Amino acid sequence: MNICCQRARHFLLHGLCAVLLYATCVATVMAAPFELPPLVTPAGAEHHVGKVIWVELVTPDLAGAKQFYSGLFGWTFRDVHVGDTDYAVALLDGRPVAGLLHRAVPPGEHRQPAWRGFIAVRDVDATKRIALAHGAKVVFEPKNYPQRGRQAVFADPDGAVFAVLASSSGDPADVLAAPGEWIWSSLHTTNPDTDAAFYQTLFGYDVFDVPSEDGSEHNILSSDDYARASVNHFPSGSSHRHPHWLNYVRVVDAAGVAAKAVALGGRVLVEPHTDRHGGNVAVVADPTGAPFGLMEWSDTDSKKEPK
Amino acid sequence: MNIVPQRWRVGAFEFLLFTVLGACLAGGGYIGGYSEPYGSDYGGWGRGYHVGPPRGGERRPEPSSTHAYRPAPSSRSTPSIPTHPRWP
Numbered sequence: 001m002n003i004c005c006q007r008a009r010h011f012l013l014h015g016l017c018a019v020l021l022y023a024t025c026v027a028t029v030m031a032a033p034f035e036l037p038p039l040v041t042p043a044g045a046e047h048h049v050g051k052v053i054w055v056e057l058v059t060p061d062l063a064g065a066k067q068f069y070s071g072l073f074g075w076t077f078r079d080v081h082v083g084d085t086d087y088a089v090a091l092l093d094g095r096p097v098a099g100l101l102h103r104a105v106p107p108g109e110h111r112q113p114a115w116r117g118f119i120a121v122r123d124v125d126a127t128k129r130i131a132l133a134h135g136a137k138v139v140f141e142p143k144n145y146p147q148r149g150r151q152a153v154f155a156d157p158d159g160a161v162f163a164v165l166a167s168s169s170g171d172p173a174d175v176l177a178a179p180g181e182w183i184w185s186s187l188h189t190t191n192p193d194t195d196a197a198f199y200q201t202l203f204g205y206d207v208f209d210v211p212s213e214d215g216s217e218h219n220i221l222s223s224d225d226y227a228r229a230s231v232n233h234f235p236s237g238s239s240h241r242h243p244h245w246l247n248y249v250r251v252v253d254a255a256g257v258a259a260k261a262v263a264l265g266g267r268v269l270v271e272p273h274t275d276r277h278g279g280n281v282a283v284v285a286d287p288t289g290a291p292f293g294l295m296e297w298s299d300t301d302s303k304k305e306p307k
Numbered sequence: 308m309n310i311v312p313q314r315w316r317v318g319a320f321e322f323l324l325f326t327v328l329g330a331c332l333a334g335g336g337y338i339g340g341y342s343e344p345y346g347s348d349y350g351g352w353g354r355g356y357h358v359g360p361p362r363g364g365e366r367r368p369e370p371s372s373t374h375a376y377r378p379a380p381s382s383r384s385t386p387s388i389p390t391h392p393r394w395p
Contacts, residue, residue: 034337058341085336103340110345140338153342161342174389183388186358197375206379208367208386213355219376220361222386227360237351242344248359269349275359277387283349291349295359299390 034082036148037089037096038169047122048171050203050223052185054118055098055247056163060111061288062086062102064265068286069100071264072257073180073249092180113290116153117185117247118165119203124150127164127202131156134198156198158189160243174226176299183250183295185229189243192217192231199231210276246283248293254280257294261286363387 039053040046059065066088069075075090075097086102098115105111121127124142132138135157142152149168155161177183189195196207196219205221205228212218216233234241251257254272261284262268269291270283279296286292369381 056339058339083336087337101337101339105341111341112343112345113341114343116342139342140340143338145337153339155342159344173393174391175393176388176390178393184360188358194375197377200376206383206386207374207376208379208383209371209374210357210361210365210385211368212357214353214357216356218357220385222379225386227363227386227388230358230360232356232358235351235353235356237353238348239350241348242346244343246358270352273352273354276357277359277362279359281359283352293358297388299392 033146034080034085034087035146036080036087036099037078038147039096039149039165039167040169040172043168044170044173046170046173048120048174048224049122050205050221050228051120051171051174051226052117052182052228052247053120053167053171054163054165055115055182056118057098057100057113057115057286057290058103059100059113059286059288059290060103060105062088062100064287065100065290068261068264068266069098072261072266075180092178097181113286113288114161114244115247115290115292116161116163117182117245118151118163120171121164121166121203124152124164124166128152128154130202134201136198156195156243158191158195158243160187160189160195160245162245174224176297177250179250179252181250182247183297184248184293186246186248186293187229187231187243188234188246189231190234190241191243192219192233195243196221196231246291246293248281248295250297251294252296254282254294254296258282258284360388361385 066077075092077088077090080087088100089096090098128142131154137155139155139161140153142150144150149166151163151165153163199205199221200207205223208220210218210220219231220227221229258268258272265287267285269285272280272282275281279298282294283291363386364384367381367385
């Protein structure tokens, strides 16, 4: 009887060890660190809370997106594959400018491929606490990534989705974006006033109301005495209004790049037109429908460097 | 006689168990996914609907005191984006 029990225990222990050994191998592969390149190389000590420091696309067609953005902006890509995640880091002149994350759309569901901006913070968890206390919701919980830092995704009280990142290598310097780099971000919402207050609470922005020809409310959010983003009431003619952020790539010729986007399978959502800074702005969508802006900014048009 | 191998087995068992638990807690891959409602409408972006940054230096009217946010004082002009070149 005792021998039987001992043998049973022996087999049970060996069986469990075999199962755990297998699970260890699987888990080790699955849990391999997801390594993104540092935002700043070599690491610096600059921090610019409130600045959009990274922009990331969620797309169901990573190969198609790489082809589209490579053709449009000359980006090259470095693939990152860990576990079930396919990701590509977009590079411009060797500098990381964006991330492209592949996510399949579940069958039967409508999901919006979109570019998401990451706003610089010093403490993601403190930001989360403040955001939740002021009506935001967590979309993706804070998580650390080696070399990159800690990040999380939230929805503001009106539902616009934004991400925050505490970069472990510091924040990129405040310089003029080169053509092909992200230059600007705008929030489109039904409540610009309360949304500006929400983001002011979160990031300590200075808020400037700016005059508009269309009569709706527009605000500029600034930090370190630089304009970081605009907050805009939806235009009166829009019918489908879900608050959202839009990010803009600097281009030399918005009309030319918009035409190229169409030739590459994208479409024009807003035709190029002159904006308040004197350059043209357009909104286009990539072949999967992810919208983004194109913005001209001529060096010679720069009027005044703020103190 | 059997104590040492049994301890070794128990130790190995615990090591594997904690490795699996640790790996599960650490998680792999990348957190992220779709979060925007489907469909985009950019109708109405007509003349005068300006979303871009100012050039800087524009004078502002006295801000209204009825905002939910704390407006920057009117003595401050609206700032622009950084315009320093990356390399001088």
